[in-house]
Amino acid sequence: xxxxxxxxxxxxxxxxxxxxxxxxxxxxxxxxxxxxxxxxxxxxxxxxxxxxxxxxxxxxxxxxxxxxxxxxxxxxxxxxxxxxxxxxxxxxxxxxxxxxxxxxxxxxxxxxxxxxxxxxxxxxxxxxxxxxxxxxxxxxxxxxxxxxxxxxxxxxxxxxxxxxxxxxxxxxxxxxxxxxxxxxxxxxxxxxxxxxxxxxxxxxxxxxxxxxxxxxxxxxxxxxxxxxxxxx
Numbered sequence: 001x002x003x004x005x006x007x008x009x010x011x012x013x014x015x016x017x018x019x020x021x022x023x024x025x026x027x028x029x030x031x032x033x034x035x036x037x038x039x040x041x042x043x044x045x046x047x048x049x050x051x052x053x054x055x056x057x058x059x060x061x062x063x064x065x066x067x068x069x070x071x072x073x074x075x076x077x078x079x080x081x082x083x084x085x086x087x088x089x090x091x092x093x094x095x096x097x098x099x100x101x102x103x104x105x106x107x108x109x110x111x112x113x114x115x116x117x118x119x120x121x122x123x124x125x126x127x128x129x130x131x132x133x134x135x136x137x138x139x140x141x142x143x144x145x146x147x148x149x150x151x152x153x154x155x156x157x158x159x160x161x162x163x164x165x166x167x168x169x170x171x172x173x174x175x176x177x178x179x180x181x182x183x184x185x186x187x188x189x190x191x192x193x194x195x196x197x198x199x200x201x202x203x204x205x206x207x208x209x210x211x212x213x214x215x216x217x218x219x220x221x222x223x224x225x226x227x228x229x230x231x232x
Contacts, residue, residue: 060088060104060145071103071115078115078124079204082107088146090114106148111155114144124203126155129184132174156188159198163211167196171227181207187214189227197223 063071071087082105090102102116104127112127127144134141144150156172167190175197177184182202189195195214201207214225 058145059147059150060090062086062146063088063103067103071105074101074103074115074117074122075105075113075124077117078122080113080115080124082110082113085148086146104144104146104149106146109154110158112144112146112149112152126184127152128155128172128186129174129177156186156198159186159200159209160188160196160211163198163209165196165211167191167194170229173227175223177202179207181205183207185223187225187227189229193229195225195227197225
């Protein structure tokens with residue numbers, strides 16, 4: 001059993017190893033069902049000013065130019081590919097001589113992220129994953145609050161395009177993550193009603209990008225899609 005972190009650097013849950021097929025795309029072997037989903041956790045990054053802003057439903061204000069540059073540098077250090085459009089400070093503190101800083105970043109046509117560094121430890125979590133963990137924790141966790149990141153599924157749309165799928169996502173969900181090398185799993189509901197399960201490498205992971213239609217995933221017993229088209 002391997003432990004994986006599901007939200008910002010402060011919570012860990014147990015997950016099983018997931019075999020990866022490097023470079024697989026549409027029509028590839030079924031993604032393994034052995035993925036741990038979001039769980040209720042209590043990370044300390046929800047404390048203080050950011051928690052108050054989040055609970056009040058307010059958006060996070062973009063940082064000043066120096067903070068924007070620091071966020072860009074930390075995002076790169078975390079192994080996240082991001083054409084940064086804006087960033088804001090989530091948390092910054094020094095305790096026992098150890099500095100902890102977290103930024104939320106918005107990326108052009110891609111996932112938003114919260115990146116964090118505590119001492120020498122760097123971590124990154126995409127906004128869709130954090131939203132799923134917050135839902136599992138029944139509203140007790142902070143989520144991404146930059147205006148550009150709220151409700152965005154641009155990251156899954158980008159993954160679908162990279163996987164060569166003829167899918168314009170109208171809705172998306174984070175299903176969990178884990179494995180060795182580690183992946184994050186998403187469901188994409190496509191315009192017209194079809195859907196896919198997409199396994200994407202986490203930052204710095206050597207896993208390959210994989211995708212499979214919901215129908216094929218269900219038939220193979222690997223995963224079941226849950227998103228449904230909205231009734232018009």
